[in-house]
Amino acid sequence: xxxxxxxxxxxxxxxxxxxxxxxxxxxxxxxxxxxxxxxxxxxxxxxxxxxxxxxxxxxxxxxxxxxxxxxxxxxxxxxxxxxxxxxxxxxxxxxxxxxxxxxxxxxxxxxxxxxxxxxxxxxxxxxxxxxxxxxxxxxxxxxxxxxxxxxxxxxxxxxxxxxxxxxxxxxxxxxxxxxxxxxxxxxxxxxxxxxxxxxxx
Amino acid sequence: xxxxxxxxxxxxxxxxxxxxxxxxxxxxxxxxxxxxxxxxxxxxxxxxxxxxxxxxxxxxxxxxxxxxxxxxxxxxxxxxxxxxxxxxxxxxxxxxxxxxxxxxxxxxxxxxxxxxxxxxxxxxxxxxxxxxxxxxxxxxxxxxxxxxxxxxxxxxxxxxxxxxxxxxxxxxxxxxxxxxxxxxxxxxxxxxxxxxxxxxxxxxxxxxxxxxxxxxxxxxxxxxx
Numbered sequence: 001x002x003x004x005x006x007x008x009x010x011x012x013x014x015x016x017x018x019x020x021x022x023x024x025x026x027x028x029x030x031x032x033x034x035x036x037x038x039x040x041x042x043x044x045x046x047x048x049x050x051x052x053x054x055x056x057x058x059x060x061x062x063x064x065x066x067x068x069x070x071x072x073x074x075x076x077x078x079x080x081x082x083x084x085x086x087x088x089x090x091x092x093x094x095x096x097x098x099x100x101x102x103x104x105x106x107x108x109x110x111x112x113x114x115x116x117x118x119x120x121x122x123x124x125x126x127x128x129x130x131x132x133x134x135x136x137x138x139x140x141x142x143x144x145x146x147x148x149x150x151x152x153x154x155x156x157x158x159x160x161x162x163x164x165x166x167x168x169x170x171x172x173x174x175x176x177x178x179x180x181x182x183x184x185x186x187x188x189x190x191x192x193x194x195x196x197x198x199x200x201x
Numbered sequence: 202x203x204x205x206x207x208x209x210x211x212x213x214x215x216x217x218x219x220x221x222x223x224x225x226x227x228x229x230x231x232x233x234x235x236x237x238x239x240x241x242x243x244x245x246x247x248x249x250x251x252x253x254x255x256x257x258x259x260x261x262x263x264x265x266x267x268x269x270x271x272x273x274x275x276x277x278x279x280x281x282x283x284x285x286x287x288x289x290x291x292x293x294x295x296x297x298x299x300x301x302x303x304x305x306x307x308x309x310x311x312x313x314x315x316x317x318x319x320x321x322x323x324x325x326x327x328x329x330x331x332x333x334x335x336x337x338x339x340x341x342x343x344x345x346x347x348x349x350x351x352x353x354x355x356x357x358x359x360x361x362x363x364x365x366x367x368x369x370x371x372x373x374x375x376x377x378x379x380x381x382x383x384x385x386x387x388x389x390x391x392x393x394x395x396x397x398x399x400x401x402x403x404x405x406x407x408x409x410x411x412x413x414x415x416x417x418x419x420x421x422x423x424x425x426x
Contacts, residue, residue, distance in 0.1 A: 047289020
């Protein structure tokens with residue numbers, strides 16, 4: 001057994017135990033770690049935005065490449081802060097409109113591309129039980145989410161098949177999520193027993 | 202009225218249409234326009250993040266001022282937020298900044314930044330521990346909510362059980378063909394429903410996008426004049 005002498009490993013181990021203390025009940029140690037995580041995560045985001053966006057995409061092009069076009073998004077970004085001044089708060093709608101408009105413009109072609117790929121992949125190329133299941137599953141799932149027609153009669157029966165497929169997919173997704181969480185738990189225990197306490201190798 | 206309502210609608214329509222058209226124009230100028238727009242989006246989005254930070258900071262300052270229950274934890278949020286941000290800004294995100302290397306002469310460009318230490322030994326362990334904590338609660342919550350009340354709930358529970366057990370050696374130990382059953386579930390019924398949902402989502406995105414570009418959907422502008 002070789003207890004870790006690394007200061008940072010100790011910090012990580014103490015914080016891990018502080019969070020696991022929640023399994024007993026909500027307590028100040030857990031709360032401390034929880035709030036610390038919130039603060040660190042936001043601070044990390046600020047740092048990454050600062051270096052990857054403000055320095056790389058605004059400061060460097062403006063100062064070194066003399067690319068004055070970046071002043072437009074910079075100005076748009078600064079307009080966001082107009083929401084703090086009541087008489088000019090409406091100006092913050094312009095950058096929001098830009099983000100929404102450009103975002104939709106970018107998403108339409110890529111959504112069409114994705115849609116066609118999915119439809120193409122669903123087309124039966126040969127008679128196979130698996131492919132038939134996929135075709136039935138896709139159509140019935142789509143009908144289940146189609147609310148312009150009342151789910152009665154034939155449509156109702158098809159949407160019933162759709163919900164069966166959806167439940168299987170949700171079950172699989174749920175099973176996978178449990179697996180992911182359990183593997184994270186194993187990883188944390190491994191860290192505590194191996195990296196920190198040195199009990200296992 | 203023009204600046205308050207019409208201009209934002211025009212901005213979203215113009216940029217929306219321009220970006221749709223550029224997709225169909227195979228020209229270097231179109232490609233560079235696309236890249237420029239992506240950069241502009243990233244820059245403007247960075248400011249939206251700052252608005253979110255301002256909101257969080259204001260919330261916690263108010264909690265401290267009013268001494269609401271647990272206000273001491275708000276101090277932790279604010280201190281850790283500013284310390285991490287300052288360490289990241291002055292020390293560098295992924296590699297040390299020139300300023301940091303000037304202050305600490307023994308720091309080399311290949312060294313780990315202070316921000317990375319907080320990320321690797323504080324943020325990441327805490328994040329994965331919180332997510333792993335959910336393993337305990339998910340199992341009990343699932344038991345309570347999915348108790349085989351109906352055919353659908355039973356189906357969901359059985360599938361979840363098969364997928365969970367079938368993916369570990371225990372599953373193969375119980376029944377040799379279980380991994381194949383899991384593979385079949387994932388490959389056919391699961392894939393069919395996922396694809397149906399994805400097609401529906403894409404159709405929804407396209408419809409909403411067109412509504413935004415045409416100015417029919419304008420909730421993102423908020424209320425007021």
